[in-house]
Amino acid sequence: MGNAPLGHEMCGHVLDLDLSARATVLGQEGQRTLKLEDQITQLFDELRQPMRRYLLCLNVSPMETEEIIQDTFLRLFRHLHSGGREDNLRGWIFRVAHNIGINELKRRKYLGPSNPRQGGDLTILSIDPAPNPEELLLRKERMVRTHAAISALSGRQKQCLYLRAEGFRYREIAELLGVTVSTVAELLHRAIKKLTKESNA
Amino acid sequence: MRKTAESRSESSAGNKKSDENPHLSDEKLLFALDGELAAGESAQVKSHLQACWSCRARSEQIEDAIASVVEYRDLLATSFGPISTSGRAKFVMQLQQLSRSVGNPTLKSRIVGTLRTLQAFSKGALPRQAAISGLVMATLLLLFFARPWKVRNVSANQLLEKAQVSEVRALHSVTRPVVYQKLSIRIGDEAVTRTIYRDLEGVRQTDRVDVSGRTGEPSKGVGSPAELQKRSESMQSARNEIEQTFLQAHLNWQDPLSAETYKDWHNNLDEKHDQVSLTGNDLVTLTTITDEGPIAEARLTFRTPDFHQIAAILLLHDARQVEVTELGWNVFPLEAVDPAIFSTEPMRPLEVAHSVNLVPPPSSPTDAELAESELQARIAIHAEGADLGEQIELDRDVPAPRSSSRERSVVVRGIVSTLERKNGLLAGLQGIPHVQLRLQTVEEAATQQNAVAADQTVGLENQVTQEALVLESRVASASVEARPNEPPASAFKSRQALEQQLEERYPKAEDRSAFINGVVELVQDALAQAWALRRLRDHYGPETVAQLSRGSRQTLELLIRDHVLVLRQNVDEARDMVATIVSPEPAAEVPGPSNVNASMFSTAPVNDWRYNVTELFPEVQVVNENIAALLGESGRTTSEGQTLVHDLQLTLAKLYAQLPELYQHVSGPFLSGL
Numbered sequence: 001m002g003n004a005p006l007g008h009e010m011c012g013h014v015l016d017l018d019l020s021a022r023a024t025v026l027g028q029e030g031q032r033t034l035k036l037e038d039q040i041t042q043l044f045d046e047l048r049q050p051m052r053r054y055l056l057c058l059n060v061s062p063m064e065t066e067e068i069i070q071d072t073f074l075r076l077f078r079h080l081h082s083g084g085r086e087d088n089l090r091g092w093i094f095r096v097a098h099n100i101g102i103n104e105l106k107r108r109k110y111l112g113p114s115n116p117r118q119g120g121d122l123t124i125l126s127i128d129p130a131p132n133p134e135e136l137l138l139r140k141e142r143m144v145r146t147h148a149a150i151s152a153l154s155g156r157q158k159q160c161l162y163l164r165a166e167g168f169r170y171r172e173i174a175e176l177l178g179v180t181v182s183t184v185a186e187l188l189h190r191a192i193k194k195l196t197k198e199s200n201a
Numbered sequence: 202m203r204k205t206a207e208s209r210s211e212s213s214a215g216n217k218k219s220d221e222n223p224h225l226s227d228e229k230l231l232f233a234l235d236g237e238l239a240a241g242e243s244a245q246v247k248s249h250l251q252a253c254w255s256c257r258a259r260s261e262q263i264e265d266a267i268a269s270v271v272e273y274r275d276l277l278a279t280s281f282g283p284i285s286t287s288g289r290a291k292f293v294m295q296l297q298q299l300s301r302s303v304g305n306p307t308l309k310s311r312i313v314g315t316l317r318t319l320q321a322f323s324k325g326a327l328p329r330q331a332a333i334s335g336l337v338m339a340t341l342l343l344l345f346f347a348r349p350w351k352v353r354n355v356s357a358n359q360l361l362e363k364a365q366v367s368e369v370r371a372l373h374s375v376t377r378p379v380v381y382q383k384l385s386i387r388i389g390d391e392a393v394t395r396t397i398y399r400d401l402e403g404v405r406q407t408d409r410v411d412v413s414g415r416t417g418e419p420s421k422g423v424g425s426p427a428e429l430q431k432r433s434e435s436m437q438s439a440r441n442e443i444e445q446t447f448l449q450a451h452l453n454w455q456d457p458l459s460a461e462t463y464k465d466w467h468n469n470l471d472e473k474h475d476q477v478s479l480t481g482n483d484l485v486t487l488t489t490i491t492d493e494g495p496i497a498e499a500r501l502t503f504r505t506p507d508f509h510q511i512a513a514i515l516l517l518h519d520a521r522q523v524e525v526t527e528l529g530w531n532v533f534p535l536e537a538v539d540p541a542i543f544s545t546e547p548m549r550p551l552e553v554a555h556s557v558n559l560v561p562p563p564s565s566p567t568d569a570e571l572a573e574s575e576l577q578a579r580i581a582i583h584a585e586g587a588d589l590g591e592q593i594e595l596d597r598d599v600p601a602p603r604s605s606s607r608e609r610s611v612v613v614r615g616i617v618s619t620l621e622r623k624n625g626l627l628a629g630l631q632g633i634p635h636v637q638l639r640l641q642t643v644e645e646a647a648t649q650q651n652a653v654a655a656d657q658t659v660g661l662e663n664q665v666t667q668e669a670l671v672l673e674s675r676v677a678s679a680s681v682e683a684r685p686n687e688p689p690a691s692a693f694k695s696r697q698a699l700e701q702q703l704e705e706r707y708p709k710a711e712d713r714s715a716f717i718n719g720v721v722e723l724v725q726d727a728l729a730q731a732w733a734l735r736r737l738r739d740h741y742g743p744e745t746v747a748q749l750s751r752g753s754r755q756t757l758e759l760l761i762r763d764h765v766l767v768l769r770q771n772v773d774e775a776r777d778m779v780a781t782i783v784s785p786e787p788a789a790e791v792p793g794p795s796n797v798n799a800s801m802f803s804t805a806p807v808n809d810w811r812y813n814v815t816e817l818f819p820e821v822q823v824v825n826e827n828i829a830a831l832l833g834e835s836g837r838t839t840s841e842g843q844t845l846v847h848d849l850q851l852t853l854a855k856l857y858a859q860l861p862e863l864y865q866h867v868s869g870p871f872l873s874g875l
Contacts, residue, residue: 037300041293048289053278062281070292074299081303143276146269165271170237185237189228195266196227196259 036081044073047090050166051097057162060101068104072097088172094163095176149198157191160184225249230260234267279478282486286497287516294520357467357475358870360487361501363508364460369759371507372401373584377535377628383528384457389521394528398543399456400535405543405632406455446495446517457525458510463487463501465751468870470494484511495519535628566609566635571597572748574635575611576757579737581629582613583760588736589729592616593626593640614639616646699831699846702782717832720778724825727771730764731814731821737761738811746872754873761810762867768821769860775824776853783846810871813863820859823852 048069055065072093079086086092150158156177163173170188174181225233225246232238233246250257372378380399385392396409444454453462467473473491486502498516503509509530515523566574575595582588582595593615613630617623623640630638707713737760746754827849 037296040296044292045289049284052284053274056278056281057274066285066288070288070295073292074295077296077299078303081300142269143273146273150270150273161270162274164235165267165274170235185228185232188235189231192231192263192266193227195270196262 036077040073040077040080043076043089043093044069047093051094054094054162054166055097055101058098058101058105058159060104064101064104068097068100071100088175091168091172091176094166094168098159098176145198146195149195153191153194154187157187160187161191164188223249224253225256225259227259227263230256231263234260234263276479279476282478282500283476283488283490283498285516285522286490287520287522290520357477357487357489358464360477360485360503360508361460361464361467364503364510365464365755365759367508368460371509371532375532375534376585376625377401378532379535379538381529381531381533381538382456382458383530385524385526385528386457387522387524387526397455398538400538400543400632407543408455446515446523458501458513458527460501460510461752461755463499463510463513464755466494466496466499468873479505569748569750571609571611571635572745573750573753574633576749576753576760577633578611578613578630578636580756580760581633582626583733583763585626585629587617587622587626588733589726590732610635610637612637612639616641616643618643699782706782716778716782720775720828721832723771723775723778724821724828727768727775728821728825730768730771731818734761734764734768734814735818737764738814742811749872751873755870758867758870758872762864765860765864765867768817769864772821772824772853772856772860775828776857779828779849779853783850810863810866813859813866817856817859817863820852820856823848824856827852 051069051072052065055068056062060068075096076089076093079092150161153161156179159177160173163176164170168176170181170184174184177184229238229242229246233243236243238246250260372380378401380397380401382395382397382399384395384397386395393410396407398407400406448454453459456462467475467489470489470491470493472493473489476488476490478486478488484502485505485508486500488498488500490498495517496515497518498514500512500514501510502512504511511527511530513523513525515525517523575597578595579588582593587593593613596612596614597609611633613636617626617640620642623642626640627638630636703713703716707716737757741757746757749757827845830845831849
């Protein structure tokens with residue numbers, strides 16, 4: 001969290017525009033009912049779950065995940081408060097969180113893995129009172145296969161896959177990861193190819 | 202389908218759009234699914250898919266793969282438990298702080314900002330609309346992916362019950378269990394390591410608390426004493442607060458990971474949200490979120506092999522967090538533990554073997570306290586297996602004649618066969634408050650009876666003894682004592698038929714007798730269980746149950762359940778064994794036998810375990826008697842043997858049908874949930 005340049009004239013108001021997808025009230029009624037903090041909090045509530053999911057999938061620890069999410073939104077506040085503009089807030093937020101997360105992971109490499117779950121086998125609850133045990137078994141098998149297949153993917157492939165799963169378009173993913181759209185397409189195509197092959201194996 | 206996929210991937214390589222290979226590439230299918238194709242291309246793909254089943258199949262494969270990824274992601278994310286509610290509060294606080302520190306926008310900037318907004322609004326209406334629709338699309342996509350892939354839930358109570366059962370099982374694996382537990386408790390930045398030895402029967406506990414560093418490393422004696430002192434003080438105050446919180450939430454500081462107290466807390470909440478998720482390597486986490494009470498969210502983690510709880514996280518509404526992690530847990534027999542670790546003597550030393558209560562209870566107990574003590578004593582007796590027909594009686598409120606104290610108490614009196622048995626029971630019963638023990642061996646009883654013949658208590662004991670002896674003799678010898686309204690039951694013919702059957706099945710004499718002994722033992726044990734249940738029925742009427750605390754009710758539930766379970770197993774097994782030697786005769790075709798109580802035919806389901814027990818007991822008796830008559834040594838014989846077999850089969854079939862019902866009754870919180 002570096003010292004972000006603090007506010008000058010434009011603080012925050014452009015935000016209404018960008019957030020209008022969510023809070024259309026603002027622009028149209030000309031009413032400034034929502035303060036910047038509230039808007040950020042709203043966004044936080046909305047994106048917290050998907051961000052957490054994404055970061056956990058990247059193998060960031062749950063505790064770090066929580067911190068990264070908070071950090072990201074505080075940065076967003078500073079960014080917008082100091083007049084920064086953003087067309088794609090969701091993309092911006094994920095990009096920042098992604099970058100902090102990846103840095104954390106690099107840092108952690110020297111300290112050894114702290115997230116043992118990801119490495120191990122994923123077992124489905126045996127006590128699940130499923131009405132249909134057959135279905136459960138199939139699901140379990142499918143998840144084990146998926147786990148194996150995903151584990152074999154490259155970091156970039158995983159990132160693309162999970163970002164796509166969060167509903168981002170290729171263009172957004174490319175921007176987020178700092179690669180070209182065709183790279184994203186290629187990465188995703190190969191990842192899915194591996195996955196379909198695995199599920200047919 | 203598999204074959205198609207292969208043949209396609211061979212052929213698709215190289216030619217993308219050529220007419221020779223009209224099939225679509227995987228890439229294109231994926232892009233189409235992801236909505237990344239231009240409108241024209243997308244329409245082409247769509248029409249091709251409508252016509253080409255092979256591409257459609259591949260497209261579905263890709264969809265399946267995507268769905269699996271989403272499902273896997275959700276599974277992975279949920280395995281870390283749900284998102285914490287305290288995180289939000291913390292964030293909002295930080296945000297407000299930050300907002301305050303950077304100051305509010307000035308009036309001028311507001312006006313400028315509004316102007317800019319209006320300008321941008323009029324100019325940028327179109328792209329914004331696109332942005333909105335994009336967002337909606339993305340959300341829809343997400344919904345589409347996420348919809349069918351939810352992790353299934355186990356009920357919180359199921360999980361907690363499993364944990365309780367597993368604990369009771371572990372505790373019963375040794376006599377006089379001492380539970381060793383090492384916990385790391387973290388409150389905010391402070392952490393302590395607690396080493397607890399819990400002598401369950403002596404009701405004593407040592408609790409060594411080591412203040413750990415912020416890193417969680419134990420730092421006994423390391424660091425300056427003053428600092429340590431300060432830390433331990435701040436820890437102490439935090440601990441007191443947490444203890445208070447535990448109390449408010451009806452949780453147990455003495456046993457912070459207790460499934461029972463969690464259950465109590467949980468079941469007392471009106472509004473709550475539960476989630477059970479698997480946490481990777483054989484761990485399940487139960488998360489309860491609520492707005493009631495001081496605890497906003499609690500997570501209890503179990504390991505799946507034995508459902509032992511190993512960690513708990515409590516998030517309080519004031520954004521504090523308490524983490525309890527178990528570092529070690531074990532059950533030792535008392536002998537294996539250095540007694541010096543307990544600062545106090547067990548509440549009732551073993552030497553109190555002699556029927557007199559040496560340590561008077563500190564204060565006059567209330568009815569409720571007596572009820573609890575009594576239940577504890579019952580549990581202890583049950584743990585020793587001494588509630589199955591042995592001559593042990595519990596009385597309440599009888600003033601102890603030979604004791605100096607006139608306090609009210611629960612008196613456990615009885616006569617047991619050997620000194621060993623007596624000591625075992627005393628060990629099991631020691632330490633339960635307000636309990637007086639007056640157990641004697643047969644020998645002791647005999648001598649004492651001569652010595653103090655005038656003593657009233659002995660008279661009482663005799664009465665108890667006789668009553669119990671009747672039962673004992675019934676259980677032990679499976680006597681064929683007929684009930685008053687029964688026709689003289691006998692079994693000569695059927696015995697002959699049976700003996701033939703038996704000989705066919707078990708040509709060897711020892712196999713035969715092993716079989717007979719097996720059946721007789723089973724039904725005797727069943728009778729003993731039914732008898733114990735009946736005693737519980739007599740004792741725990743609604744008023745008595747009402748006196749019990751919630752925890753005690755749950756204990757009572759476990760006790761009843763235990764008996765019912767064994768009874769059910771015994772009956773099932775006995776029925777199977779009987780079926781092997783008696784020609785199968787569907788019970789339904791047999792007319793109702795005269796010797797069965799009419800009340801038993803009232804099929805109206807009465808929703809009370811006591812009613813079920815009342816119904817069951819005579820039936821188990823009939824089974825026991827008939828088995829004894831058919832297989833036992835007693836040689837009473839007449840012509841009505843066939844009736845005996847019928848009765849037996851009918852009664853067994855009825856029991857077989859009734860017991861699951863009873864079991865169902867007693868398997869929920871049927872007392873504590875009232």
